[in-house]
Amino acid sequence: MYPDRRFCIAPMMGWTDRHERYFLRLISGRAMLYTEMIPAAALLAGSPGRFLAHSAEESPLGLQVGGCEPEDLAQCAELGEAAGFDEININVGCPSAKVRSGRFGACLMAEPDLVSACFRRMVNRVGIPVTVKCRIGVDERDRYEDLLAFVETLAASGCRTFLVHARKAWLSGLSPKQNREIPPLHYDTVYRLKKEHPELEIIINGGIRSVDAAEAHLQVVDGVMVGREAYHNPFSFADIDRRLFGVAAAEPSRFQVLDQYKAYIAEQLQSGVYLKHMTRHILGLFHGQPGARAWRRYLSEQVVDSKAGLEVLEVAEEGIRQQMRWAA
Numbered sequence: 001m002y003p004d005r006r007f008c009i010a011p012m013m014g015w016t017d018r019h020e021r022y023f024l025r026l027i028s029g030r031a032m033l034y035t036e037m038i039p040a041a042a043l044l045a046g047s048p049g050r051f052l053a054h055s056a057e058e059s060p061l062g063l064q065v066g067g068c069e070p071e072d073l074a075q076c077a078e079l080g081e082a083a084g085f086d087e088i089n090i091n092v093g094c095p096s097a098k099v100r101s102g103r104f105g106a107c108l109m110a111e112p113d114l115v116s117a118c119f120r121r122m123v124n125r126v127g128i129p130v131t132v133k134c135r136i137g138v139d140e141r142d143r144y145e146d147l148l149a150f151v152e153t154l155a156a157s158g159c160r161t162f163l164v165h166a167r168k169a170w171l172s173g174l175s176p177k178q179n180r181e182i183p184p185l186h187y188d189t190v191y192r193l194k195k196e197h198p199e200l201e202i203i204i205n206g207g208i209r210s211v212d213a214a215e216a217h218l219q220v221v222d223g224v225m226v227g228r229e230a231y232h233n234p235f236s237f238a239d240i241d242r243r244l245f246g247v248a249a250a251e252p253s254r255f256q257v258l259d260q261y262k263a264y265i266a267e268q269l270q271s272g273v274y275l276k277h278m279t280r281h282i283l284g285l286f287h288g289q290p291g292a293r294a295w296r297r298y299l300s301e302q303v304v305d306s307k308a309g310l311e312v313l314e315v316a317e318e319g320i321r322q323q324m325r326w327a328a
Contacts, residue, residue: 002129003060003086005161005203007214007240008032010227011064011089011133019273020281021058022264024230026257027238030245032223033061037091039104040067040076052083062087064133066094066104068114070121077122077130088122090115092134095169095179106169109138109146112153120157131161133205136189137168144189151193155200163225164190166206180228191220210236211243218244233287254285258317266310275312276303291323 009016009024011034021033038051043065054061063080065088067073077088092115094105108115115132123130132154136147151162167183174182185207194202204217205225214224230237235254241247252260265278279299286292295316302312 002161002201003032003062004030004245005032005163005201005223006218006244007237008163008203008205008223008225009034009230010205010225011035011037011062011091012227012231013037013094015231015281017277018054018058019264019268019278020231021061022055023257023261023278023281024234025057026260027234027252028241030241030247031237032087033058034064034089035062035085037064037066037094038076040065040069040072043076043079044072048079048083052079052085054084056084059084060086062089062131064089064091066091068103068108068111068118070118073118074121074125077126081126081128085128087129087131088126089131089133089163090118090122092132093165093169094176095135095138095171095174096176106135106138107171109134109150109169110141112150115150116153116157116159119154119159123158129161130159131163132159133163133165135165135167135169136186139169139171142168144192147189147193148196151197151200155197161201161203162193163203163205163223164193166190166204187217194221209233211240214240214244231281232284234284235287254289255317255321258282258285258313262310262313265313269309274303274306275308275310279303279313286320289320289324290327291320294323295320 009031013036016034016036024033043051063085065073065076080088091105092108119130166185166187166189169179170183190202190204201222203223203225204221208214208224208226209229217224238251242251268278283296283299286295298316302308
Protein backbone atom coordinates (compact mmCIF):
# COMPACT_ATOMS: atom_id res chain seq x y z
CA MET A 1 0.00 0.00 0.00
CA TYR A 2 1.36 3.40 -0.99
CA PRO A 3 1.75 6.13 1.65
CA ASP A 4 -0.42 9.22 1.30
CA ARG A 5 1.87 11.86 -0.19
CA ARG A 6 -0.51 14.78 -0.47
CA PHE A 7 1.79 16.73 1.83
CA CYS A 8 5.48 15.86 2.24
CA ILE A 9 8.43 17.40 4.04
CA ALA A 10 11.52 17.32 1.84
CA PRO A 11 14.68 15.41 2.75
CA MET A 12 17.16 18.15 3.74
CA MET A 13 20.82 17.50 4.43
CA GLY A 14 21.80 18.63 7.91
CA TRP A 15 18.19 19.32 8.85
CA THR A 16 15.75 16.41 8.71
CA ASP A 17 17.45 14.18 11.24
CA ARG A 18 15.46 11.99 13.64
CA HIS A 19 14.97 14.78 16.19
CA GLU A 20 13.55 17.15 13.58
CA ARG A 21 11.25 14.45 12.24
CA TYR A 22 9.91 13.66 15.72
CA PHE A 23 9.26 17.37 16.27
CA LEU A 24 7.45 17.74 12.93
CA ARG A 25 5.30 14.72 13.70
CA LEU A 26 3.99 16.55 16.76
CA ILE A 27 2.68 19.27 14.45
CA SER A 28 1.24 16.95 11.81
CA GLY A 29 0.27 13.32 12.21
CA ARG A 30 -0.27 12.86 8.47
CA ALA A 31 2.60 14.58 6.62
CA MET A 32 4.97 12.25 4.79
CA LEU A 33 8.47 12.68 6.24
CA TYR A 34 11.86 11.77 4.79
CA THR A 35 15.33 11.21 6.15
CA GLU A 36 18.31 13.20 5.06
CA MET A 37 19.93 11.77 1.95
CA ILE A 38 22.17 8.85 2.96
CA PRO A 39 24.89 7.77 0.49
CA ALA A 40 24.65 4.06 -0.25
CA ALA A 41 28.37 3.60 0.30
CA ALA A 42 28.18 5.15 3.76
CA LEU A 43 25.17 3.06 4.75
CA LEU A 44 26.79 -0.19 3.64
CA ALA A 45 30.26 0.59 5.00
CA GLY A 46 29.23 1.95 8.38
CA SER A 47 26.84 0.92 11.08
CA PRO A 48 23.36 0.76 9.49
CA GLY A 49 21.70 1.28 12.85
CA ARG A 50 23.28 4.71 13.20
CA PHE A 51 21.96 5.88 9.84
CA LEU A 52 18.57 4.19 10.05
CA ALA A 53 17.64 5.04 13.64
CA HIS A 54 14.13 6.40 13.96
CA SER A 55 11.08 6.06 16.17
CA ALA A 56 7.80 4.43 15.26
CA GLU A 57 6.07 7.77 15.83
CA GLU A 58 7.79 9.22 12.74
CA SER A 59 5.83 7.02 10.31
CA PRO A 60 4.90 7.51 7.51
CA LEU A 61 8.59 7.89 6.83
CA GLY A 62 10.70 7.48 3.71
CA LEU A 63 14.41 6.65 3.54
CA GLN A 64 16.25 8.64 0.89
CA VAL A 65 19.42 7.08 -0.50
CA GLY A 66 21.97 8.26 -3.05
CA GLY A 67 24.08 6.09 -5.32
CA CYS A 68 24.46 4.67 -8.80
CA GLU A 69 25.33 1.00 -8.22
CA PRO A 70 22.19 -1.14 -8.58
CA GLU A 71 23.28 -3.83 -6.15
CA ASP A 72 24.40 -1.34 -3.52
CA LEU A 73 21.08 0.47 -3.71
CA ALA A 74 19.17 -2.82 -3.59
CA GLN A 75 20.98 -3.74 -0.37
CA CYS A 76 20.16 -0.29 1.07
CA ALA A 77 16.51 -0.80 0.17
CA GLU A 78 16.49 -4.14 1.97
CA LEU A 79 18.04 -2.54 5.06
CA GLY A 80 15.49 0.26 4.96
CA GLU A 81 12.56 -2.11 4.69
CA ALA A 82 13.91 -4.25 7.55
CA ALA A 83 14.30 -1.12 9.68
CA GLY A 84 10.62 -0.26 9.22
CA PHE A 85 10.66 2.54 6.65
CA ASP A 86 7.52 3.00 4.54
CA GLU A 87 9.29 3.99 1.33
CA ILE A 88 12.72 4.10 -0.30
CA ASN A 89 13.46 7.22 -2.34
CA ILE A 90 16.32 7.54 -4.85
CA ASN A 91 18.02 10.93 -4.87
CA VAL A 92 18.35 12.19 -8.45
CA GLY A 93 18.15 15.85 -7.58
CA CYS A 94 20.98 16.93 -5.27
CA PRO A 95 23.35 19.34 -7.09
CA SER A 96 26.31 19.42 -4.67
CA ALA A 97 29.85 18.83 -5.98
CA LYS A 98 30.43 16.16 -3.32
CA VAL A 99 27.39 14.22 -4.48
CA ARG A 100 28.31 14.70 -8.13
CA SER A 101 31.81 13.34 -7.56
CA GLY A 102 30.20 10.18 -6.20
CA ARG A 103 28.14 9.96 -9.41
CA PHE A 104 24.73 10.35 -7.88
CA GLY A 105 22.23 13.12 -7.34
CA ALA A 106 21.16 15.45 -10.15
CA CYS A 107 23.93 14.34 -12.53
CA LEU A 108 22.08 11.02 -12.92
CA MET A 109 19.28 12.77 -14.79
CA ALA A 110 21.62 12.47 -17.76
CA GLU A 111 21.67 8.68 -17.29
CA PRO A 112 18.06 7.50 -17.19
CA ASP A 113 18.97 3.94 -18.20
CA LEU A 114 21.28 3.63 -15.20
CA VAL A 115 18.67 5.03 -12.82
CA SER A 116 16.16 2.62 -14.33
CA ALA A 117 18.50 -0.31 -13.69
CA CYS A 118 18.89 0.82 -10.07
CA PHE A 119 15.15 1.12 -9.66
CA ARG A 120 14.47 -2.34 -11.07
CA ARG A 121 17.03 -3.99 -8.80
CA MET A 122 15.62 -2.21 -5.76
CA VAL A 123 11.93 -2.79 -6.42
CA ASN A 124 12.57 -6.48 -7.03
CA ARG A 125 14.08 -6.83 -3.56
CA VAL A 126 11.55 -5.05 -1.35
CA GLY A 127 7.82 -4.98 -0.79
CA ILE A 128 7.59 -1.26 -0.02
CA PRO A 129 7.39 1.50 -2.66
CA VAL A 130 10.54 2.78 -4.37
CA THR A 131 10.25 6.36 -5.64
CA VAL A 132 12.45 8.92 -7.41
CA LYS A 133 13.14 12.56 -6.51
CA CYS A 134 14.49 14.59 -9.40
CA ARG A 135 14.72 18.06 -10.93
CA ILE A 136 13.02 19.31 -14.10
CA GLY A 137 16.42 19.38 -15.80
CA VAL A 138 20.17 19.53 -15.36
CA ASP A 139 22.67 21.84 -17.06
CA GLU A 140 21.91 22.04 -20.79
CA ARG A 141 19.53 19.08 -20.57
CA ASP A 142 16.66 21.31 -19.56
CA ARG A 143 14.11 20.88 -22.33
CA TYR A 144 10.75 19.40 -21.41
CA GLU A 145 11.58 16.55 -23.79
CA ASP A 146 14.61 15.67 -21.66
CA LEU A 147 12.51 15.47 -18.52
CA LEU A 148 9.88 13.45 -20.31
CA ALA A 149 12.46 10.97 -21.61
CA PHE A 150 13.85 10.53 -18.09
CA VAL A 151 10.41 9.98 -16.53
CA GLU A 152 9.17 7.67 -19.28
CA THR A 153 12.31 5.52 -19.05
CA LEU A 154 11.72 5.06 -15.31
CA ALA A 155 7.98 4.57 -15.78
CA ALA A 156 8.68 1.78 -18.28
CA SER A 157 10.56 0.01 -15.47
CA GLY A 158 7.57 0.33 -13.17
CA CYS A 159 8.28 3.57 -11.29
CA ARG A 160 4.96 5.11 -10.31
CA THR A 161 5.92 8.07 -8.12
CA PHE A 162 8.11 11.07 -8.99
CA LEU A 163 8.87 13.90 -6.58
CA VAL A 164 9.85 16.75 -8.87
CA HIS A 165 11.69 19.89 -7.82
CA ALA A 166 10.39 22.50 -10.27
CA ARG A 167 13.85 24.00 -10.83
CA LYS A 168 16.66 22.79 -13.03
CA ALA A 169 20.08 22.17 -11.47
CA TRP A 170 23.29 23.83 -12.61
CA LEU A 171 26.10 21.48 -11.66
CA SER A 172 28.86 24.00 -12.46
CA GLY A 173 28.91 27.58 -11.23
CA LEU A 174 26.18 27.42 -8.59
CA SER A 175 26.38 26.19 -5.01
CA PRO A 176 23.70 23.90 -3.57
CA LYS A 177 22.20 26.95 -1.82
CA GLN A 178 22.14 28.92 -5.07
CA ASN A 179 20.58 25.93 -6.83
CA ARG A 180 17.66 26.22 -4.40
CA GLU A 181 17.14 29.89 -5.23
CA ILE A 182 18.57 31.08 -8.56
CA PRO A 183 17.19 28.74 -11.23
CA PRO A 184 13.60 29.91 -11.79
CA LEU A 185 10.67 27.80 -10.74
CA HIS A 186 8.65 26.29 -13.58
CA TYR A 187 5.55 24.82 -12.02
CA ASP A 188 3.98 24.66 -15.46
CA THR A 189 6.54 22.02 -16.48
CA VAL A 190 5.49 19.76 -13.61
CA TYR A 191 1.83 20.42 -14.36
CA ARG A 192 2.37 19.40 -17.97
CA LEU A 193 4.08 16.21 -16.89
CA LYS A 194 1.06 15.28 -14.77
CA LYS A 195 -1.38 16.18 -17.55
CA GLU A 196 0.44 14.00 -20.06
CA HIS A 197 0.93 11.14 -17.60
CA PRO A 198 -2.17 11.05 -15.38
CA GLU A 199 -1.37 7.45 -14.42
CA LEU A 200 1.77 8.59 -12.54
CA GLU A 201 1.83 10.08 -9.06
CA ILE A 202 3.50 13.48 -9.39
CA ILE A 203 4.59 15.40 -6.27
CA ILE A 204 5.65 19.02 -6.81
CA ASN A 205 8.51 20.61 -4.83
CA GLY A 206 10.06 24.07 -4.71
CA GLY A 207 9.10 27.42 -3.20
CA ILE A 208 5.88 26.27 -1.50
CA ARG A 209 5.40 28.38 1.62
CA SER A 210 1.79 28.05 2.75
CA VAL A 211 -1.15 25.69 3.00
CA ASP A 212 -3.02 27.95 0.57
CA ALA A 213 -0.25 27.40 -2.01
CA ALA A 214 -0.32 23.66 -1.33
CA GLU A 215 -4.07 23.55 -1.91
CA ALA A 216 -3.66 25.39 -5.20
CA HIS A 217 -1.04 22.92 -6.45
CA LEU A 218 -3.21 19.99 -5.40
CA GLN A 219 -5.78 21.08 -7.95
CA VAL A 220 -3.31 19.92 -10.62
CA VAL A 221 -0.83 17.42 -9.12
CA ASP A 222 -1.09 14.60 -6.60
CA GLY A 223 0.99 16.02 -3.79
CA VAL A 224 3.24 18.83 -2.61
CA MET A 225 6.63 18.73 -0.94
CA VAL A 226 7.75 21.57 1.32
CA GLY A 227 11.36 22.21 2.28
CA ARG A 228 12.91 25.18 4.03
CA GLU A 229 9.65 26.84 5.06
CA ALA A 230 8.70 23.78 7.11
CA TYR A 231 12.01 24.06 8.94
CA HIS A 232 12.17 27.81 9.53
CA ASN A 233 8.45 28.33 10.14
CA PRO A 234 7.07 24.89 11.01
CA PHE A 235 3.86 26.07 12.64
CA SER A 236 2.69 27.67 9.39
CA PHE A 237 1.59 24.15 8.44
CA ALA A 238 -0.11 23.24 11.72
CA ASP A 239 -3.53 23.00 10.07
CA ILE A 240 -2.63 20.69 7.17
CA ASP A 241 -4.14 17.62 8.82
CA ARG A 242 -7.51 19.35 8.97
CA ARG A 243 -7.36 21.16 5.62
CA LEU A 244 -5.70 18.53 3.43
CA PHE A 245 -6.50 15.23 5.15
CA GLY A 246 -9.90 15.97 6.70
CA VAL A 247 -8.82 15.26 10.27
CA ALA A 248 -11.55 16.53 12.60
CA ALA A 249 -9.36 17.22 15.65
CA ALA A 250 -8.16 20.79 16.16
CA GLU A 251 -4.49 21.51 15.50
CA PRO A 252 -2.24 21.68 18.58
CA SER A 253 -0.99 24.95 20.00
CA ARG A 254 2.67 25.88 19.91
CA PHE A 255 2.95 25.28 23.66
CA GLN A 256 1.27 21.88 23.41
CA VAL A 257 3.84 20.88 20.80
CA LEU A 258 6.61 22.24 23.00
CA ASP A 259 5.39 20.28 26.03
CA GLN A 260 5.41 17.04 24.06
CA TYR A 261 8.82 17.76 22.59
CA LYS A 262 10.19 18.52 26.06
CA ALA A 263 9.18 15.02 27.15
CA TYR A 264 11.06 13.64 24.14
CA ILE A 265 14.09 15.78 24.96
CA ALA A 266 14.12 14.49 28.54
CA GLU A 267 14.31 10.91 27.27
CA GLN A 268 17.05 11.73 24.79
CA LEU A 269 19.11 13.57 27.39
CA GLN A 270 19.04 10.42 29.51
CA SER A 271 20.46 8.57 26.50
CA GLY A 272 23.39 10.98 26.21
CA VAL A 273 22.12 13.19 23.37
CA TYR A 274 23.24 16.82 23.73
CA LEU A 275 20.49 19.41 24.11
CA LYS A 276 21.78 21.48 21.17
CA HIS A 277 21.12 18.64 18.75
CA MET A 278 17.42 18.85 19.58
CA THR A 279 16.71 22.51 20.30
CA ARG A 280 18.16 23.70 16.99
CA HIS A 281 15.08 22.27 15.31
CA ILE A 282 12.61 24.36 17.33
CA LEU A 283 14.17 27.79 16.85
CA GLY A 284 11.40 28.60 14.38
CA LEU A 285 8.51 27.30 16.49
CA PHE A 286 7.47 30.81 17.51
CA HIS A 287 8.23 32.45 14.15
CA GLY A 288 6.27 35.70 13.84
CA GLN A 289 5.26 35.75 17.52
CA PRO A 290 6.24 38.40 20.12
CA GLY A 291 9.56 37.40 21.66
CA ALA A 292 10.55 35.05 18.83
CA ARG A 293 13.94 36.68 18.36
CA ALA A 294 14.76 36.46 22.08
CA TRP A 295 13.64 32.80 22.05
CA ARG A 296 16.04 31.99 19.22
CA ARG A 297 18.91 33.95 20.68
CA TYR A 298 18.61 32.49 24.18
CA LEU A 299 18.41 28.90 22.99
CA SER A 300 21.30 29.36 20.56
CA GLU A 301 23.53 30.85 23.24
CA GLN A 302 22.67 28.61 26.18
CA VAL A 303 22.86 25.17 24.56
CA VAL A 304 26.55 25.48 23.71
CA ASP A 305 27.43 23.91 27.07
CA SER A 306 27.42 20.12 26.67
CA LYS A 307 25.89 19.87 30.17
CA ALA A 308 22.89 22.05 29.29
CA GLY A 309 19.59 20.46 30.26
CA LEU A 310 15.86 21.07 30.23
CA GLU A 311 16.23 24.07 32.52
CA VAL A 312 17.45 26.06 29.49
CA LEU A 313 14.25 25.31 27.66
CA GLU A 314 12.14 26.12 30.71
CA VAL A 315 13.68 29.59 30.97
CA ALA A 316 13.24 30.22 27.25
CA GLU A 317 9.62 29.12 27.44
CA GLU A 318 8.81 31.36 30.37
CA GLY A 319 10.39 34.27 28.53
CA ILE A 320 8.30 33.90 25.41
CA ARG A 321 5.13 33.19 27.40
CA GLN A 322 5.69 36.51 29.16
CA GLN A 323 6.31 38.34 25.88
CA MET A 324 3.13 36.93 24.37
CA ARG A 325 1.09 37.87 27.47
CA TRP A 326 2.37 41.46 27.27
CA ALA A 327 1.47 41.66 23.59
CA ALA A 328 -2.04 40.23 24.04
